[in-house]
Amino acid sequence: MKVIVLAGGSGTRLWPLSREFYPKQFLKINSNESLLQRTVLNFLTLVPPQDLIIVTNKNYVFHVKSDLKEKKIDLSHIILEPVSKNTAPAIALAAKYCLEKLNCDPEEVILVSPSDHIIKPKEKFITYINQGRKIAQKGYVVTFGVKPAKPETGYGYIKLREKQDNFYTAEAFIEKPDFEKAKRMVKSGNYYWNAGIFAFCLDTVLAEFNRHAPSIYRLLENNFEDLIHHFKEMPNISIDYAVMEKSDKLAVVPMNISWSDIGCWDALYEILEKDKHGNAKIGDILDIDTKNSLILGNKRLTATIGLEDALIIETDDAILIARRGETQKVRQIVKQLKKANRKEYAQHTTIYRPWGSFTILEEGDRYKIKKLIVYPGEKLSLQMHHHRSEHWIVVRGTAKVQIGDKEQYVCENESVYIPKTTLHRLENPGKINLELIEVQNGEYIGEDDIERFEDVYGRL
Structure with a gap:
């Protein structure tokens, strides 16, 4: 079979x-x-x-x-x-x-x-x-x-x-x-x-x-x-x-x-374990006089007072608050987000790539700060950006970095700078996940400002 x-x-x-x-x-x-x-x-x-x-x-x-x-x-x-x-x-x-x-x-x-x-x-x-x-x-x-x-x-x-x-x-x-x-x-x-x-x-x-x-x-x-x-x-x-x-x-x-x-949040509530007040809770939750509710926290403390039959779902970039029994209407929210071309309908602040993932920590005019995780043995494409420079600070592990025609190893608490229009590549030669902070600066910091020259994942 x-x-x-x-x-x-x-x-x-x-x-x-x-x-x-x-x-x-x-x-x-x-x-x-x-x-x-x-x-x-x-x-x-x-x-x-x-x-x-x-x-x-x-x-x-x-x-x-x-x-x-x-x-x-x-x-x-x-x-x-x-x-x-x-x-x-x-x-x-x-x-x-x-x-x-x-x-x-x-x-x-x-x-x-x-x-x-x-x-x-x-x-x-x-x-x-x-x-x-x-x-x-x-x-x-x-x-x-x-x-x-x-x-x-x-x-x-x-x-x-x-x-x-x-x-x-x-x-x-x-x-x-x-x-x-x-x-x-x-x-x-x-x-x-x-x-x-x-x-x-x-x-x-x-x-x-x-x-x-x-x-x-x-x-x-x-x-x-x-x-x-x-x-x-x-x-x-x-x-x-x-x-x-x-x-x-x-x-x-x-x-x-x-x-x-x-198929919906109500269905998830039904299968989760509940406390003596009928609340299903995941995360750092403080509830007072709250009954028969589904509360999913993420990284922050979520506190509720006097709620009943409520649904609260917290993520990095969005919070959903609804009445239980109405969650089939979540589709309508997604349709409106998609119509408005808002990125929240499609992706999280953490984006997954074949080599690992990156999480957007902060973003403003002319700058973006990310946390990158590169899996052992994996490497990003050989690439160049026309509108931004990048600064990498290694938090955990060891990075193998190519900038132009030079290669170097960057260890924990060390950093390296990549100017605009410079060929570069990041690789994890180690046995544990490589974690680093990337600070981007430039007149345009969109994810489509990337020109690939080599890629082991066939994304050219």
């Missing part, structure tokens, strides 16, 4: 923590593991690393690699979508990769899972997955449903039809009902949440694409490289709409586990 983990989504419903360029699969929520790391580690108890494939896109590939490197996970197979086209094209691309690049048998089962869900307990979940694998081997298209804990308007539902040996056939898919309809469905006991996890043999899913999504199947007849080239022609459609809702081979494995797609 091959496991396909979809990590290309760009949801922003957990703004300001989740941003377009740093979506929720990379967040560490009350844990030392990101959601992607947790998902991959779960599935590595089921298959070896060579049987796990991540599908993402060029905007997130370095986040994915950094996450895997942090947990010392060595995966050989990361597929890059040229453009984001929803789950059906992503699954089709992964299926083609399995057949052509991994030489999989057409009867081999592939399991498809999102990268940003929380599922407990792991052992019980893996038992259900093994059950679904056996059903998929019989030619079924398997989807996994979760027994609903309560009426939920943010999830899709699957209506069960009749019971077979250890699965059900499906009668209908219901997309995000209103609260009254959700109550009736949960009360009936015949509806399960759609977990967005699927299993099928390669030949089965290709046949279903041919029957129900011919525009996708036509492109799959190309070789893998041609499919990549023509990927932009794929329809923007989910696997549910493209195949699941139309297939007469659908089998539902019902799961009685704790599951959440953390």
Whole structure:
């Protein structure tokens, strides 16, 4: 069996923590593991690393690699979508990769899972997955449903039809009902949440694409490289709409586990541990007469008085304050920020690069101060800036610095100056993260004032 983990989504419903360029699969929520790391580690108890494939896109590939490197996970197979086209094209691309690049048998089962869900307990979940694998081997298209804990308007539902040996056939898919309809469905006991996890043999899913999504199947007849080239022609459609809702081979494995797609702040509140007043708190929080609230602090003390059913999310550059139950409207905030072309909709003050990251500490007229972290063995591009000079002060580790045609080592508490229009490169030759402060000065300090001459990450 091959496991396909979809990590290309760009949801922003957990703004300001989740941003377009740093979506929720990379967040560490009350844990030392990101959601992607947790998902991959779960599935590595089921298959070896060579049987796990991540599908993402060029905007997130370095986040994915950094996450895997942090947990010392060595995966050989990361597929890059040229453009984001929803789950059906992503699954089709992964299926083609399995057949052509991994030489999989057409009867081999592939399991498809999102990268940003929380599922407990792991052992019980893996038992259900093994059950679904056996059903998929019989030619079924398997989807996994979760027994609903309560009426939920943010999830899709699957209506069960009749019971077979250890699965059900499906009668209908219901997309995000209103609260009254959700109550009736949960009360009936015949509806399960759609977990967005699927299993099928390669030949089965290709046949279903041919029957129900011919525009996708036509492109799959190309070789893998041609499919990549023509990927932009794929329809923007989910696997549910493209195949699941139309297939007469659908089998539902019902799961009685704790599951959440953390689709909004209200969903996160539900799964977090709470104090005796019903407050879920992360960070340096001081609360007085506050009840049933979600409070996420960052670097500052967050103090509340007399709040109830409130939501407070603090980050370096934005604070979200809302009433619990209204958090589906966060999308409207993000839309307004994007329309106004404000950077807060897309990125944090910390920006990740293939070599590490930088955090903007201060910015003003003609100057910017950053903290840079360069991973061991990594180096920035050989580059030049037309409008700014830079001053580097090493805080931790040892830097190997090229300025013009000269190289030098810069150690802790030492500094070096790079004039405008001078070729330069920064490298970490050590075994620990290199940390330094960068002070920029000039008439223009935008991130696009960079001309690259050499780059080991192919960004020329």
